[in-house]
Amino acid sequence: MTEYGTQDDGSFRRKHVDTIRSDMGRNFKDEVGDDVELRQNSPQQAFIDTVAPELAQLWEATEAAYYASFFEDSFGEQLDKQLALAGFSRIPSRSATGEVVFSRDDPAPDDISIPAGTVVTTSRTETQPAIPYETTDGVTLNEGQTEVTAPIEALKPWQTEIDEEWLGEETNVGADSITRFDDPVAGVDDVTNPNPTGDEGLGYVSGRDRETDAEFKLRYQNSLAASGAATLRAIRSSVFNAAEGIRSVGVDEVHAAGDYGVTVTVLAPDVPDDDVAQALLDSRAGGLESFGSESGTATLGDGIERTEHFERATRVEIYVEADLTTSDTFPTDGEDRITDGIVRYIGGEATDGITYPGLEIGDDVIIDQVFRRVMEVQGVIEVDLQIGTDPNALAGSNIDVAATEAAMTGVTEVTINVL
Structure with a gap:
């Protein structure tokens, strides 16, 4: 095993700056003699102190390049490129949608057009910036009316200068949070969102953060068995990825009294029985039976319903x-x-x-x-x-x-x- 660089166990050991300084000092004396004093203010030591940090940065770059070839140790764009070779891409951030009401105190004397792309925002606070949204359709506040409703969507990262950390899950805001105009709209006094943005129960799209490196790696690892449909590993992978609330999955074969099939056990306290049943039906091979004390209803592609059995773990x-x-x-x-x-x-x-x-x-x-x-x-x-x-x-x-x-x-x- 070499002292530095690639190790036998697959790790990489880089040389740190203090070790580089020490080794350079020892090598210098080996070349010119031990009688040379490397005092802190000597020209020789000044040269070593100047070169050592640069060499340490080269070691860091070499270590990063080595680990970039393994998806487990990659991060950021390196990880994106690694898993792109396997046909995987990172799930991007998603902007929340909702609705706002534009209003005025008195009935409109004429029709007032509010074009698509009108930007409205939340109020800026000490802990977060104003989160921007834009109308996705143009609307008209008709003559004699005092308000009109318009659909909105939070701006994408490339549409605004605020950090991306405020443009994913943070775009799901409470009712009456969007109260400001980016630019005033002539003839309109106020704006507000009567409902929370991102409320899927109201038909809105929920905002979501960009997939992190850890989430991206875990999704890839959990999908490695997906191509082996009907194998025990494939069934476990399919059921595990069927719903976010599934925490653990166990799969066992059944060979008893003429029965042939699988028993799937799930730790999923908040996942409905039908969702687990659907994942089980979608993953197992035709002709196999599912066994267990719990059951749910799954639907085939032609609309026929099937009862699938499984176990719930504690x-x-x-x-x-x-x-x-x-x-x-x-x-x-x-x-x-x-x-x-x-x-x-x-x-x-x-x-x-x-x-x-x-x-x-x-x-x-x-x-x-x-x-x-x-x-x-x-x-x-x-x-x-x-x-x-x-x-x-x-x-x-x-x-x-x-x-x-x-x-x-x-x-x-x-x-x-x-x-």
Whole structure:
């Protein structure tokens, strides 16, 4: 194994600036002799101090280029290009739609035209900018009338200068939030939105943020089995991706008493039975039967309804406490890294807000695997680790999980103490 660069385990070890300074000083003395003093104010040391940061940046660029070839370690545009080779593209942000009412105090003396593209905004606050919307159709405030309703849509990132973080989910605003004109409309006194924007129950489109790197990677990983329709992995992938509220999926074959089919177990407390049934019907092969104590109605392409059976799992909360002894190389965000590693192994919502499937339903929680996620973070010297289903009764042993249970954890259930 080489000391720096690509390692045998597939990682990349770059040389840091302090190491570069030390190595350059040692190499300089090897060439010209040990009697040369590299004092802080000497020309030789000044040269080393000037060149070392540049070389360190080259090492960083080499490391970034190496990891860019693996989608798991890529980010941003690198990740987009990696997964584009597999036919995947990132889900873009989506602007919320809604309606506003333009009004005046007195009846209009003449018809007042309000063209499409008229920009209205929310009020600016200390914590957020004014969020802009535009009318998508032209409307007319007729003579003798005092108000008219127009459809609106939040501006796209390329249509405004405000940051994209305010143009996705943030465009779903409450009623009476849009009250300002970007430019005054002659003959119109006020504007407001009587209903919340993005309310799908009212037929509006809900605003959505651009898919993050973590969400993009997870969606790609969960879809890898989709091409193998009717395999157990494909059925699990299809059902897991059928609804946002499905947290975990287990699939088992059934071979008993002449029956042949599958039993699908889901951890999905907020997902309707019919949605799970539809996902199951869409993923399994014809001729296979579905088994389970729960059922829902699914619809075939020709409109024929079928009853699909499945099982619902119960969530088992897993609590983790780790007392760490660390070195100076322990990163400032080391606690979050450890927490995320544990959550991704077991399953649950990590610090990035993404819910990871983790272990399959019925899988036991192995403490050595939790220990591994802790020790993966640089600077961890020693760890005293305990896990359990009761925060007041933790132990250093594995946790048994029943066939109809799903182990899950989260940021609040994982406690990391740096001693």
